Amino acid sequence: MDAVRQNSTEDVKDANRFWREEREEGAIYDTYLKKVTYRTISEHDEESKTFSHLMWETQKVRTIRAGTLEKLVESFSTASGEMDSAYVNVFLATYRTFASANQVLAHLIDRYNIVKTQFEQDDKNEVLESQVKTIKSVLSVWLDTYPEDFRTPPNYECLETLLRFAEESVPDNDLAIKAQHKLDRFLKETDETGDFISTIIPVPTIESLVINTKHDKPLTFLKIKNQTFAEQLTLRDAELFMRVVPHHCLGAIWSRRNKKGRSEVNSVSATIDQFNGVSLRVISTVLQSHDLKPAQRAKIIQKWIDIAQDLREIKNFSSLKAIISGLQAHPVYRLHRVWMVVSKETKAIFDELSDIFSDENNQITSRELLMKEATAKFPDLNTGSNTLRKKKSLQKRQSWIENGIVHGTIPYLGTFLTDLTMVDTAIPDYTDEGLINFDKHRKEFEVLAQIKLLQSAAQVYNLTVDTAFWLWFDSVQVFSDHECWELSHGIEAPSELSAKIRKKSASLGHKPRGDVNFHTGMLCTFSSQEEKISVNSMSDSALSTSTGQQQLSPSSSVSSLLSSDSDIPSSPFRMADMCVIKATLELDNKPTAHIYKSIMLHNTDHTNSVVQKVLEKYDIQCREGEYYLSQVMPDGEWLLPQSANVFYAMNSLADLKFVLRNKEQQDEYEKRKKKGRKNLKLSL
Template identity: 35%
Template sequence: MERPPGKELSLAPLQEWGEEEVDGAVYNVTLRRQLSRRPGPGRGRGRGRGQVTDSGRSEDFVHYRTCKVRALRAAPLERLVLELVRGDHEQDPAFVPAFLATHRAFVPTDYVLGLLLRLRQVPRLQGEGQEEQGQNHSDLSQEQESRALISVLGSWLLNHPQDFKDPPAHPNLIQVCTFLSWAAPGGPESQEAERLLKHFQEEEEEEVAKKLHEEEDKAKEIPEESAPFHHESPDPEIPLEEEEHHVKEGPELLDFSVDEVAEQLTLMDMELFSQVCLWECLGSVWSHRDKAGGHGTAPSVRATVTQFNAVTSCVLSSVLVGPGLPPPLRAQRLEKWIFIAQRCRELRNFSSLRAILSALQSNPIYRLKRSWAAVSREPLSIYRKLSNIFSDENNHLNSREILSQEEVPLTSPEEETAPGVPPLQVPPGPIPYLGTFLTDLVMLDTALPDLLEGELINFEKRRKEWEILSRIQHLQRRCVSYSLPSRPPVLAAFHAQRPLSEEQSYRLSRVIEPPAASCPSSPRIRRRISLTKRLSAKLSREKSSSPSHPPGDPPSPSPSLSSGSYPPSPGDGDPLTLSPPPSPGATNLSYKSILELPLGTEAPELQQTPPSPGSSARTSYPGQQTPDACVIRVSIDHDPGNLYRSILLTSQDKVPGVVLRALQKLHLEQPQPRDYQLFQVLPGDRELLIPDNANVFYAMSPASPGDFVLRKKEGAQSPPR
C-alpha cells in the first residue's frame, strides 16, 4: 500500500532508555530517531542525474536512524570539570552553559579554574570509548582538548564576567590572561580577557576616586556641628500637622508627564536588571540572604528589590500626601499613577508595573473609598485590566503567559530573510518581574537534593536551574536595546520623594478617611485566602482587642517586620502577588522575603528524583499530592521574619523529621523538634494538631494540605536565632 506524498510514519522522536555509569559518572540515556532518506530503485544506476520516474514523484525510501544520546546526570566534582573539555558537547550542548551558570552553588571559581588549567597534564580517562590509534591520534586528542578548553574559557569570560571580579588584584582573571596569551595569542578569547581585566581596573580607579571625593565633601561639612542630624527615614512620632509642612524644593514627581515618569522608571529598572548576576538568583544563594552573615549576599538582586520598594513607597507617599486634600484631587493622583502603570505596560516594564499596582492595592490606599469613588470610569477599567495581569489564578498563569509572548519576535526568521522584507525590528525588553524567577529557583532548590547516593553532585538539578537562568539571561540581552533619554529632573524628583514608614502610612490613611465600614467603591478582585492572609487576619484580631486600635479599622502592621524585599500578598500564600483584598484588611507593607512559591507551568518538576531527559515532566504545586509526595509550607508561630518555608513531604515522613527540617530551614540554631507541635491550618481559621510521631502525609487533612504552623510547647525554651 502506497503512502501519499509527505505522509510519513508518526514515531516518537525521543525514547527513554535508562542510565549508564562510566568512570563513576551517571548518564541519562535516550534514543533519538532521526529521519534519513536513501535513493530507491527508481534512482538506481542507468538513470541520468536529476531524472525522476514517470509518475513525477520521488521514489526515495524513508528511513529512520536511531542515535544514542547521553546526558550527564551526576558525577564527582573532578569528573564534572573533565566533562567540560572531554565531553561530547554535540550530544549534550546544555552541559557547559549549565555548569558555568550554576557552579558557584557547589564549588568556587578558583577551584574550577585550577582543575581546568591542570587538565593538560592529566592523562585521559580510560573507558570513554576511545581506541588507541597511535601517536597521531594522541596528538589530535590533545589539540581538541586545547581548543575545547579555550572555548570554555571564552564562553565563561563572555557570559559570566563577574565570576572573575576579585579586587584589587583579580588573580583568577590574571591567571586566565596568562594562559590564553600562551595558548591562543591574539585570539578573541585572549582579547576578551585583557579587555575585561582593563575594565575591572578602571572600575577600581573610579571607585577610589569617588571615595576620595566623598571624603573631601564630608571634610568640608565638618565645621557645621551646630546643624542637627536628620535621618532619611521618617520618624513615626512626628505629628501629622508637622508632616504636612514638610515641603520639598523643586517639582514633585507627579508634576511631570506620564511618559516622562514611566520612561525614567523603565530606564532605572533596565540598568539594574541588566546587571543582575545569574548565580545570585540561585535558590541556594538567595534563600540564605537572611541567615547570619548573609547581609551582603546577592547585591545585584538586592538592588532590584530596593528599586521595587522605592517605586512602591513613592506611590504611597504621593497619594497620601496632604491629609486635607479633597477626594477629587486625590483621585487625580490615583488616576495619574494608573496611567503611568499603563505606560509601563506599553514599554513592557513589568517590574515597575507591578510595584505601582502593589502600592495602589495596599491597605492604606485601598481603603480610601471616597477617593476611589471620585476616580473616572476609564482609569478604573484600565486599573482592573492591569491588575488581571498579576492575578494569582492558576498559579499566576496570566503574567507568565504574557511574559512568554513578549519574548517571541513579531516575525519568523524566514519572513525576516525573505526578499523585499525590511530587517526585523525587535522591540526592546521586556523587563520582567524578577520575583517570579527567584520564587521558582527557591522552590527548585527546596525540592531537589544537591547530592545523590555516593556523594555525587546532582547535576540534573543544575540543568533545571539553568532552564530558568537562561530565560533571565535572554531577557537581559533583550532589555539593553532600550533607547530612552535620561531626564535628571525627573530622577531627582523620584529620589527626593519623602518615604513614609508603614506606621505613618496607616496613620495618614486613617486621618484622610476615618475608620468606617467596608468600602463598596474600591476596586475588587476575587481571590482566595492563603496562609499569609489567615495568619495576618489572626494577628489583626488579637491586636484589635487592645485599646490602641479602634474597632472597625485594621491595625497597623508591626514596625519590627523586616524590609528589603518585595511586598507580601494577601493571596494564596504568594508573597509576590498583590491584588486588592475583598475588604479592607491588614495587608502588610513590610516588603518581605521572596520565598517558596508554587512553580509555574514552565517550572521544573518537583519530585524526589529528577526525571531523565525525554520523560514527561509534571509540575507539583504546594499542597498538590502525588501518589507518594507533595510540597507543604511550614511557618513558625509569632515569627515576624520570613513567613514560611517549603518542604517536600513524602509518605515516609513523620512529625519529628518534618519539624526538624522546618526549624533548620528557618535558620534556628540548636533546633529541638521535641519542643514544638505541628498544626495544619484549615479553612475557617481552624487548626488540626498532628500527633507526635504520626505520619504527616497520611495524618493531614485533604481540605487544605499545603499550610502548616509550628507552635512551641508550654515550658519549652526559645532557641537562639
C-alpha cells in the same frame, strides 16, 4: 561508497528516545537512542554528488544526570570528543551553587593534563585530540562569558592560575593572550587598595539634582505628565534590569543559603529596591495630609492608574506591578470612601491591569503576555472592554509605527526569582548517593535563559534622564508600616465589618498578636527568593520592603477591595502533605528587612523542627526552645505552641508568613503590643 551524514528535520521530533539509566562510580547517566540518517552517494555518481538513497543508524547518547564535580567536568565533551555546547552553557551558568571558580579551574586543568598525556601515548588518537581542543574551548568561553568569575582582587588567584597554565601548557593557543588582557583590564579597574571601581552610572541623588535644577520650580505629583512618569521609571528599570547578573537570581545564591553568596546579589537587590521605592511612593502620595478630601485623594489614585496604563503601553511590567501592588496595599485599598469616588472607567482599567498579575494558575496570564511581547516591537493594545480606549491605544500604536519608535520589554523580576526559589526549595542539591544533582541546574538554566533574552529586549529603549523628575521622586517621604497604619485609620476609621472579621478570626483560634504589616501585595511581590522576596508558593508574593508587608492577591478587583477591610490572602502552594512557607528572623526587635526564607513544611513538622530549619537558613545554631515561632496574620500574629504540628496548627487561609524571635525579643514584642493597644484605644 561514501556517506554524507546529516540530521533531517523529520528526524528531530523523534531524534532522542530514552533507553535506560546507566551508573558508574561517581556518576548517573540518562541514556538515549538517537536516530541518525545518512544520504549515500553512488560510486558512479560520485563526481556529480547525486544522492542515491537514505540510510540510518541508531547511536547511544549519554547525558549526565548527577555526578561528582570531576565527572561533571568530564562531561564537557561528548563520546566523540566534541564539546557539548548546551551542557557547557548550563554548567557555567549554574556551577556557583555547588563549586567555586578555583575548584572548577583545577579540575579542568587536571582533566587537560590527563587527556593530553593519553593523547601523546596513544598514537594521536582523534577522540583524545578533540577532548584536548574541547577543554581549551571551554576555558576560552568561560573567560569571555563570565569574566566576573575571575575578578577577585587583589591577587586574582584564579586568573593568575589560568594565565600560568595557558603559558606553560597551551602555547599555541590565544588563551594566554586573552587571560593577560583580562588581568590588565581588571588591574586598571581597581584602586590602590585593591577594591573594584564600579563602572555603573550612579543613580541621581537629591544633592546632585539640586545643583542641576536649583533655579527650577520643584515639581508636584499631579503636575508631572503621565508620559514623563512612565518614561523615567522605564529608563531606571531598564538600566537596573540590564545590570542584573542572571546567576545572582539562583535560589541558592539569592537566598544566601551559602555563606559564599552573601555579597553576590547586589545586581538583584538594586532592582528590588527600585520596585519597593515605587510602591512606597504610591502609598505615600495617597496617604499624605489628613486635609485632603476623598475626591482629591481619588484624583491621586486615578493618576497612578493612568501612569500604570502608560507603563503597560511601553511594556514596563516591573513598575506596572509596583504601582498595582502599592494601590492594593492595605492602607490604600481599605479607604472605601476614596475608592467610591474613583470613576468606573478608571476602576475598570485598574481591574484589567490587576488581572495581568493574577495568581491564578501560577500567574499564567502574565507569563503568556510576557512571552508574547518579549521581543515584539510594539505591545498588544487591542485588549480591554472600553471601545474608546481601544481606539486611542491603536492610534498610539500607529503613531509609533509611523515615527519608527520601538519599545523594549522590562519584566517583573519577581516571577523569575520565585520560580528559581521554588526549584531550589523543591529539588535537592544532591542525590542520596551524595552526587551533585545536575538535573536541578538544567531546570534553573531554563529560567536564566529567559532572563538573558529579556535583557536583550530591554536594550531597545531610547530615553533620556529628566533630573527634575528624580528630584521630586527622591524627595517624597515614605512611611513605615506603623505610620501607614496610623495615617490610613486617621483618614478613615476601621469599619464594623473589619471588627467582625477580627472577632471571627479570634473565634477560630487565630488570635491577633501584635502590630499589623500593611504593605500587602506590593512591596511584597518580589517575593522570594528568599531574601527580599518572599515566595508565595508557585506564584509571586509581593515584593518585601524594608518596612515589611503582607500580600494581597494581585487579581483582586476594585469591587472586592471596597467590600472588606481585611486582607485577601492569595492561595498558597499546598499539597496533601506539604507546602512552602516564608519565614523571617527578627534581629534587635526589628524584622530583617522582611527578608523571607522559603521553607518546605511537611505534615510531620512541629514548631521546634520548623525553627531549626529557619535558623539553618540564617546559619544560626541554638538550643531547643530558645526561639518562638509566630504566623503573621492580616490583623496581628498567632504564636504557635512549642509542641504544635505547624502544618495543621497554622491558618492556611492567610499568607503563610512566619516570624522567629528569641525569648527576650518575644517579651519585648509583647510589651510593645500591649502599649499599642492602649494607644489605639486612646486615639479612638
